Amino acid sequence: MNPVLALRAVSKNFGMTAALTDMTLELFPGEVHAIVGENGAGKSTMIKIMTGIHQPSAGTVEVDGAPVVLSGSKAARLRGVAAIYQEPMVFPDLDVTENIFISATSGLLLNRPAMRRRARELIARIGMTLDVDRIASGLSLAEQQAVEIARALSQDVRVLIMDEPTASLSAHEASELRRIARALAADGVSVVYISHRLEEVFELANRVSVIRDGKHISTKGIADTNPQTLIAEMVGREVGNYFTKMPSTATSETLISVQGLSVDGVFENISFDIKRGEVLAMAGLIGARRTDVALALFGMLKTSAGQVTYKGQPLQITSSRQAIDAGIAYVSEDRRKMGLAMALPIRWNITLATLQKYLSPMGLINTGAEVATAWDYKKKLNIRTPNTDIAVGLLSGGNQQKVMLAKWLNMAPDLLIVDEPTRGIDVGAKAEVHALIRAFTAAGGTALVISSDLPEVLALGDRILVMREGRQMAIINHEDASQESIMALATGQKDAA
Incomplete structure (x- = not known):
């Protein structure tokens, strides 16, 4: 089976700075593929190449086994590649339906009743209960992210990249978002899950890739690794257990x-x-x-x-x-x-x-x-x-x-x-x-x-x-x-x- 999206020896340079070097990654339908790495490891640059915002300095991007040029975010969306981020990007003065179909509103005539019906179907597909006529400014962060996911689904998404999606969410909201990610993967979508929360990675992912200093370090089945191994690969050094309580230095004053x-x-x-x-x-x-x-x-x-x-x-x-x-x-x-x-x-x-x-x-x-x-x-x-x-x-x-x-x-x-x-x-x-x-x-x-x-x-x-x-x-x-x-x-x- 061909990967739905693959990076083959992709490098990206900004002047004299190498953000990515010989990055190779394969994403398959129906899996949650976690990507972990330190801040500055190159994750953001990799996302921007997969979504067409940046072009590789070297190497190729493949869709369904064939090389492609993703000349921009619209070209990536047409290939079924979309991303959501920890800070949702919705239009606060538009309603849920309008936000979902914002990329499809270039025509002069819009069938608004049909749009609302389709919006309800998309919201139901991800298992959320949401009024599609509600103004986005009143939505919670989790609801805003659900709107972004529905927007991606409206464009026949095949690869959904979730970049730190739970960083700003409560425990309940984060649990709901992970449920949605699992449901999308079960429906055949390739979900790329980027998170610093390793407990989420081990709960959700089928495979996990580690990148460090812009380079691919490893890709493993989630059952074949553990948090300690991932941390060592991410940082390239031993990291003390920062969750260990240190002795108090409190005085009497x-x-x-x-x-x-x-x-x-x-x-x-x-x-x-x-x-x-x-x-x-x-x-x-x-x-x-x-x-x-x-x-x-x-x-x-x-x-x-x-x-x-x-x-x-x-x-x-x-x-x-x-x-x-x-x-x-x-x-x-x-x-x-x-x-x-x-x-x-x-x-x-x-x-x-x-x-x-x-x-x-x-x-x-x-x-x-x-x-x-x-x-x-x-x-x-x-x-x-x-x-x-x-x-x-x-x-x-x-x-x-x-x-x-x-x-x-x-x-x-x-x-x-x-x-x-x-x-x-x-x-x-x-x-x-x-x-x-x-x-x-x-x-x-x-x-x-x-x-x-x-x-x-x-x-x-x-x-x-x-x-x-x-x-x-x-x-x-x-x-x-x-x-x-x-x-x-x-x-x-x-x-x-």
Whole structure:
């Protein structure tokens, strides 16, 4: 049987940089083929070649055993190749039906009743219940991804590439998406599943391919490998178990005390203390309002009640500038909107929050000092880049995360609030980010870590605050916590916890 899509010795160069080298990959109908690799391994470039966005510098792309030229995304769609990403790309002001058939609306006359009937059929095919007349802006992330899958099915998709599709989803939504992937494969579609969550790979995939530094390392049946082997192949080195809880470095001194903090209509009556050297982890499902608590502490949400005592003194934070001046840093979960200036160089991003430090008496930026700081963090945080003058948006997600951490560590904060510190990054980068947070608290810093990854919560948190729908359910000591007890609280099952 010919593979439905194959890469044969494909290479892709951007100037002097080789993004892919002699990449060979075969995708067969009716299988879920997982692809794993570190950030920067070449996965995104490979997807763009398979979907016609990039053309190979060398090698060939085959469909049904014959060489083809995919001159663009439309040419790839006509061959039955489509992709969905972790951030769904729907038109928020259009309804579900219009989003599904957006690529078929070039004609002057559209049979809208027929389109709605077909939309219902496509939604039913993936096992979802969704009003096809509903406006997309009101859909959940999982529902938006279902719309994208239905759009692909409307174009007779044969290869569906799912790139980190569950990175922004709750556990239930992620489970639903994996069910859809299995159903599509059973229906003969070749599903390419790219994920940093190895537990998903082993639950879902028939085969798994590892790529590293733009090269194909291995392809194996899922029964013929294990997580440890995959990790070793992905990173090319042994990675310590970043899910292992390190000894607490908490002292007896309370850095921040929060009592009865509330924002009308968002969250209410949040109370906790964090000691110097301690990591307080904040857990909960999507919609628990953990990020809103962080934004209130950073002065970006106006509180309606409550008191914050910081370094022994009452503190009312009304702006992010005030929070920064007080030594509070916030690493956002959204690198693009609230973390980094993607078009600006790495070194500018690292010094942006502390620019005053680099001004000369004449008011000019001391470029030499700025470059030295950026290179120092490049080395300390293992930021993979040939230099610090390239735009940060050109880096992989894991390296962008490190730049964002460097930006805030450079201000030497007392309190570091980190929201989803390892969202969408690979296991090697996760280990490095965890080590950075631990080193920060070991040196006397204090951290509030918000994470939806329960093993991460247990690995980092000395204590764990669980939230549900804007309310604080409990604070658990690490030694008393388990994934089951945290989830029971997060879902409102107090007795089970």
